[in-house]
Amino acid sequence: MTTETKPSDQNPMVNAKVDGVGKRTKRKRRCRETNMTMVRSPQVMFPTLVRSPPVMFPLQRLYMACLEVFKGVGTVPSPSGDRMLRGILDDLMPEDIGLSRNLRFVGHDNTVFYTMICQCENFLLYALLLPENAVIPLHDHPEMTVFSKLLVGKVHIKSYDLVNPDVIDNPPPSSQLKLACLKEDGIFTAPCKTSVLYPTSGGNIHAFTAITPSAILDVVGPPFSKEDGRDCTYYKDVLQAISPKCWGQRSGSGSGSGKWPFHQVSDHQL
Numbered sequence: 045m046t047t048e049t050k051p052s053d054q055n056p057m058v059n060a061k062v063d064g065v066g067k068r069t070k071r072k073r074r075c076r077e078t079n080m081t082m083v084r085s086p087q088v089m090f091p092t093l094v095r096s097p098p099v100m101f102p103l104q105r106l107y108m109a110c111l112e113v114f115k116g117v118g119t120v121p122s123p124s125g126d127r128m129l130r131g132i133l134d135d136l137m138p139e140d141i142g143l144s145r146n147l148r149f150v151g152h153d154n155t156v157f158y159t160m161i162c163q164c165e166n167f168l169l170y171a172l173l174l175p176e177n178a179v180i181p182l183h184d185h186p187e188m189t190v191f192s193k194l195l196v197g198k199v200h201i202k203s204y205d206l207v208n209p210d211v212i213d214n215p216p217p218s219s220q221l222k223l224a225c226l227k228e229d230g231i232f233t234a235p236c237k238t239s240v241l242y243p244t245s246g247g248n249i250h251a252f253t254a255i256t257p258s259a260i261l262d263v264v265g266p267p268f269s270k271e272d273g274r275d276c277t278y279y280k281d282v283l284q285a286i287s288p289k290c291w292g293q294r295s296g297s298g299s300g301s302g303k304w305p306f307h308q309v310s311d312h313q314l
Contacts, residue, residue, distance in 0.1 A: 101140070102140040114167040116165070133238040137195070166267075168263070168268070175254065179251070186275070188248075189264075190264050191264075197234055201239075202229045204227060204248075204279075
């Protein structure tokens with residue numbers, strides 16, 4: 045009877061070697077599989093991105109605030125809008141509108157210069173540049189609210205409010221003469237707080253005299269318009285400190301009755 049011999053029976057060494065290779069191969073496979081199982085990609089946690097508001101320059105903040113505050117003809121800024129504009133202007137510096145703190149005018153003849161920064165439907169934003177001794181004569185801002193910020197220099201400001209003719213028994217004899225209440229007569233030095241005048245109060249008729257080279261930033265709303273009757277009128281002092289009795293002021297009429305220093309002003313063309 046013939047017995048069939050297997051290769052492993054004929055050569056035990058080969059068999060052992062083959063078995064060894066097979067074992068190593070299996071071991072390597074297990075390592076690979078183990079590595080693939082154990083090594084995992086870390087879970088990436090992406091932070092929640094929150095869009096931060098853009099950083100605005102002071103002049104941009106002022107412009108955006110004016111868009112919100114000035115509502116058009118026949119309106120005045122609300123108390124909250126008034127406070128917001130005052131706060132922005134109080135913090136404004138000459139550098140914010142491209143001016144030097146050391147203004148120099150070469151070859152000037154006391155001419156007042158101005159530069160328009162922004163002109164919109166509901167407001168104007170401009171800078172007045174005054175050489176030393178330059179004068180902006182008495183003028184008004186009919187139906188307007190004006191925020192003024194002295195950025196550079198020293199300026200003498202004189203301002204009036206017209207007295208309501210209804211509180212006067214005997215109005216001035218000429219239609220060009222008007223009775224006015226002195227609101228301000230003093231010197232201001234930059235930096236100082238923002239001043240505000242309103243359509244019928246706050247010194248709507250005012251004049252500036254530059255003691256040193258000066259710059260004033262004005263925010264005016266609504267803008268001047270000849271077509272709509274908001275043209276600038278110029279005035280001059282006619283008499284100083286007129287007694288209220290001369291004009292027969294009714295007792296108890298108006299705020300501060302009997303205590304106002306009255307003046308006459310006359311409108312005229314420059």
